[in-house]
Amino acid sequence: MSHAIGIPVAAPHATTSNSAGRVMATVMAALAPATLFGFWLYGWPAVYLWFITVGSAMLGEAFCLRLQGRQATPVLLDGSAVLTGWLLAVSLPPWAPWWIGVFGGLFATVLGKQVFGGLGQNLFNPAMVARVALLISFPVQMTAWVAPLPLFSAGAPGLIDGLRITLNGMPAGYDAVASASLLGFTKTELSRGIDLLASLLQAPVPGWYGSHPGSLGETAAWLIAAGGIAMMALRIITWHIPLTMLAGIAVPAAILHAVDPARYLDAGTHILSGGAMLGAFFIATDYVTSPNTPRGQLIFGAGCGLLTWIIRTFAGYPEGVAFAVLLMNSLTPIIDSYVKPRIYGRDRKGAALEPGK
Amino acid sequence: MGFFERFFQPSWGVHPDDHKRPAADVPLRILPPPARVYMPLHQHVGGAARPIVLVGQQVLKGQLLAEAQGNISAPIHAPVSGVVTAIGEVTAPHPSGMGFAAITIANDFRECWTELDPVEDPFALAPEEIARRTAAAGVVGLGGATFPAAVKFALGKRLAVGTLIVNGGECEPYLSSDDCVMRDFADQVIDGARIVMHAIGAREALVGIEDNKPEAIAAMRLAAAPWPEVKIRPVPARYPMGSDKQLIQTLTGKEVPADARAAEVGVLVHNVSTCAAVHQAICLGRPLVERIVTINGGAVDKPGNIMAPLGTLVDELLAFCGLKARPARLILGGPMMGTPLLHGRIPLVKGASGILAFDAREATIPPAGPCIRCGSCTKACPMGLLPLEMAARIKAGELDAAVDFKLSDCISCGCCAYVCPSHIPLVQYFSHAKGELAARERARLRTDATRRLADERIARLERDAKEKSALAARRKAERDAARAAGAAAKAQAATTEQPQGASA
Numbered sequence: 001m002s003h004a005i006g007i008p009v010a011a012p013h014a015t016t017s018n019s020a021g022r023v024m025a026t027v028m029a030a031l032a033p034a035t036l037f038g039f040w041l042y043g044w045p046a047v048y049l050w051f052i053t054v055g056s057a058m059l060g061e062a063f064c065l066r067l068q069g070r071q072a073t074p075v076l077l078d079g080s081a082v083l084t085g086w087l088l089a090v091s092l093p094p095w096a097p098w099w100i101g102v103f104g105g106l107f108a109t110v111l112g113k114q115v116f117g118g119l120g121q122n123l124f125n126p127a128m129v130a131r132v133a134l135l136i137s138f139p140v141q142m143t144a145w146v147a148p149l150p151l152f153s154a155g156a157p158g159l160i161d162g163l164r165i166t167l168n169g170m171p172a173g174y175d176a177v178a179s180a181s182l183l184g185f186t187k188t189e190l191s192r193g194i195d196l197l198a199s200l201l202q203a204p205v206p207g208w209y210g211s212h213p214g215s216l217g218e219t220a221a222w223l224i225a226a227g228g229i230a231m232m233a234l235r236i237i238t239w240h241i242p243l244t245m246l247a248g249i250a251v252p253a254a255i256l257h258a259v260d261p262a263r264y265l266d267a268g269t270h271i272l273s274g275g276a277m278l279g280a281f282f283i284a285t286d287y288v289t290s291p292n293t294p295r296g297q298l299i300f301g302a303g304c305g306l307l308t309w310i311i312r313t314f315a316g317y318p319e320g321v322a323f324a325v326l327l328m329n330s331l332t333p334i335i336d337s338y339v340k341p342r343i344y345g346r347d348r349k350g351a352a353l354e355p356g357k
Numbered sequence: 358m359g360f361f362e363r364f365f366q367p368s369w370g371v372h373p374d375d376h377k378r379p380a381a382d383v384p385l386r387i388l389p390p391p392a393r394v395y396m397p398l399h400q401h402v403g404g405a406a407r408p409i410v411l412v413g414q415q416v417l418k419g420q421l422l423a424e425a426q427g428n429i430s431a432p433i434h435a436p437v438s439g440v441v442t443a444i445g446e447v448t449a450p451h452p453s454g455m456g457f458a459a460i461t462i463a464n465d466f467r468e469c470w471t472e473l474d475p476v477e478d479p480f481a482l483a484p485e486e487i488a489r490r491t492a493a494a495g496v497v498g499l500g501g502a503t504f505p506a507a508v509k510f511a512l513g514k515r516l517a518v519g520t521l522i523v524n525g526g527e528c529e530p531y532l533s534s535d536d537c538v539m540r541d542f543a544d545q546v547i548d549g550a551r552i553v554m555h556a557i558g559a560r561e562a563l564v565g566i567e568d569n570k571p572e573a574i575a576a577m578r579l580a581a582a583p584w585p586e587v588k589i590r591p592v593p594a595r596y597p598m599g600s601d602k603q604l605i606q607t608l609t610g611k612e613v614p615a616d617a618r619a620a621e622v623g624v625l626v627h628n629v630s631t632c633a634a635v636h637q638a639i640c641l642g643r644p645l646v647e648r649i650v651t652i653n654g655g656a657v658d659k660p661g662n663i664m665a666p667l668g669t670l671v672d673e674l675l676a677f678c679g680l681k682a683r684p685a686r687l688i689l690g691g692p693m694m695g696t697p698l699l700h701g702r703i704p705l706v707k708g709a710s711g712i713l714a715f716d717a718r719e720a721t722i723p724p725a726g727p728c729i730r731c732g733s734c735t736k737a738c739p740m741g742l743l744p745l746e747m748a749a750r751i752k753a754g755e756l757d758a759a760v761d762f763k764l765s766d767c768i769s770c771g772c773c774a775y776v777c778p779s780h781i782p783l784v785q786y787f788s789h790a791k792g793e794l795a796a797r798e799r800a801r802l803r804t805d806a807t808r809r810l811a812d813e814r815i816a817r818l819e820r821d822a823k824e825k826s827a828l829a830a831r832r833k834a835e836r837d838a839a840r841a842a843g844a845a846a847k848a849q850a851a852t853t854e855q856p857q858g859a860s861a
Contacts, residue, residue: 009785010774011769012784013695014535015774015775019723022778265367325705340855342741343742344606345615345616347613350763352616353614353615
């Protein structure tokens with residue numbers, strides 16, 4: 001909007017070339033390599049699921065905007081709905097049926113975001129709200145992992161077969177690829193009384209490379225970390241949340257693994273498993289639902305990490321990133337009201353400094 | 358500063374494109390004196406000056422037109438010689454476009470100076486005399502604050518300030534008038550700084566210059582070479598480095614406490630152009646009647662620095678530099694803190710370091726979107742405030758909550774609004790809230806005063822009534838007493854008569 005000469009406007013009369021849309025686009029670009037790797041790793045069903053989830057998230061956003069009598073197109077173009085859908089899609093089992101994506105996408109933008117008042121108003125991370133809702137509502141579909149079956153490899157579903165998997169669920173013919181994630185597998189085995197030293201011998205051990213069963217875009221730790229570091233270099237995010245979240249998982253894991261390796265997984269496995277990497281770099285760093293000050297972010301990140309580890313280790317669910325992030329989201333306003341930067345000329349409590357000092 | 362804070366030092370400020378060149382490198386031009394100048398009476402912080410000339414009166418260049426009024430004020434002098442043709446209203450350089458009083462002089466082009474009183478050796482003068490002469494010359498802070506310089510001298514002297522900081526930061530984009538003064542008049546700046554040191558009793562002067570002005574740094578180093586007490590200190594180019602508090606912290610490590618003045622931590626800040634004006638006022642005896650102003654912006658054909666008489670219309674300055682497009686926005690000052698002008702028929706004032714004529718592209722600010730809580734504003738705020746939290750409170754009408762976030766510490770530098778990816782006009786929110794709070798405070802004072810007067814009136818009425826009744830009671834008592842006395846006298850007379858009668 002340009003102001004004609006003669007219309008008073010407040011300074012400054014210059015502004016950054018940055019925009020919310022550009023921030024979202026940069027995050028998407030950083031997330032793209034890990035996602036493309038996931039597409040390759042899990043084939044066409046993953047591609048379809050991604051499109052369905054992102055499309056549903058956009059549909060949910062557009063629907064709410066229309067209800068408010070607002071133009072949907074300019075808001076959709078800011079990319080936040082796409083990003084929400086994208087983050088949800090990469091956290092889903094890659095061969096999940098279409099209605100998982102539809103339900104999740106709509107849930108994320110309608111109940112996770114627009115109900116609170118739209119962009120910037122939501123208390124909880126919309127993608128994680130949807131993921132948790134799906135996990136609680138449809139535990140079977142949400143834990144149906146598949147072994148990697150890269151695109152164009154022998155036995156991988158083609159374009160049409162892939163579509164059939166997404167629309168009709170996993171056919172009998174592909175039962176062979178059904179698999180478990182390491183976290184889920186070891187948890188089940190532990191509950192059966194088989195300790196880690198024994199169960200890990202048969203488990204699909206996660207590696208940096210990412211060729212192990214898991215969510216659509218969560219397995220390639222190195223690609224996610226590279227995207228996260230690129231975002232740090234571009235100053236989209238800072239190191240505070242990712243580092244403390246990973247440390248919050250790794251430190252207790254390392255200590256207890258040293259104490260009892262038969263009961264506690266080691267730190268490396270924890271970091272490379274499940275949503276730890278994605279959560280640290282892309283989920284917990286969500287601007288809207290994380291604290292604003294560096295010190296608040298340190299607390300938030302450490303809390304996310306620690307809760308993730310506690311849930312994984314002691315709670316009923318094998319994976320805890322989504323729960324941990326949501327729990328810490330609810331603490332964000334409290335952290336923000338207690339942890340504030342020191343104001344120039346004042347002490348931490350806000351009292352004016354003494355001129356003599 | 359603790360160990361912890363050393364690691365978590367906030368990196369305040371922003372790095373906007375400075376757009377200073379090529380305008381800064383163009384040699385200084387001198388504006389041909391205009392046919393008419395409009396000299397506003399209120400070009401400074403404090404009371405407006407009071408005219409002492411009459412319409413039709415012949416005035417000489419530098420002659421006193423209006424004298425200072427009140428403790429904080431500054432006099433106004435004639436920028437050209439000629440005839441006073443009017444004392445009336447012109448448009449003020451303010452977004453409201455309201456008028457304010459100005460003296461119009463028709464130039465006779467004789468450039469005939471009034472009698473000046475230069476001083477041979479300023480360092481032989483008493484500090485009070487320097488302050489008096491500076492005040493009489495109408496010198497005010499030329500960096501934009503326009504606070505009367507002599508008032509600051511007195512403050513510095515009283516609080517025994519040890520360090521004078523000479524502000525050559527000029528961190529606003531587009532502007533280069535201070536740069537020009539430092540390059541072309543470094544001797545005057547250094548001499549002026551030494552006079553100011555003498556006036557306030559400072560032991561050293563630190564000249565802070567942003568490192569994007571290497572020519573100015575070189576020129577100032579050369580001029581300051583004979584004076585070891587004047588130290589040239591390049592500082593990193595970062596907006597708002599030219600803000601008092603930030604420059605003081607960068608140069609001395611001292612932090613000015615909230616609600617306190619810089620002088621209370623032993624420093625005083627004066628702009629480089631102000632120092633040059635002090636030199637001219639003392640050594641040449643010349644009052645402040647002209648200044649160097651940067652004319653810049655995309656709509657200007659030949660941008661650069663112009664020496665122009667005060668009171669020259671903005672339109673004439675723009676015409677001198679040429680316009681290649683119709684300006685989409687006119688700004689007095691820099692783009693970060695400047696005032697939008699409604700039109701060009703506004704006179705050049707003492708605090709005008711630049712006039713910017715933006716073309717349509719420069720003037721375009723995208724529409725504001727919702728806050729995504731990215732925290733860019735928090736990182737940029739040089740005061741360590743939380744602009745997003747304050748704006749959210751103000752938007753909800755909760756001004757007191759915004760005050761709890763120390764809204765009063767906001768220096769309106771514009772860093773937050775500049776970096777905001779959603780282009781939220783944060784400074785507008787803060788200015789609105791500050792205005793609202795000031796109005797509320799005024800209303801409170803007024804009600805307090807009204808209540809006090811009403812209470813006093815009631816008390817007075819009660820007192821009057823009491824006094825009246827007391828008086829009435831006393832009168833009655835007196836009357837009663839008189840009556841009783843009369844009766845007693847009568848009775849006594851009767852009794853004295855009686856024995857007389859009895860004896861008779």
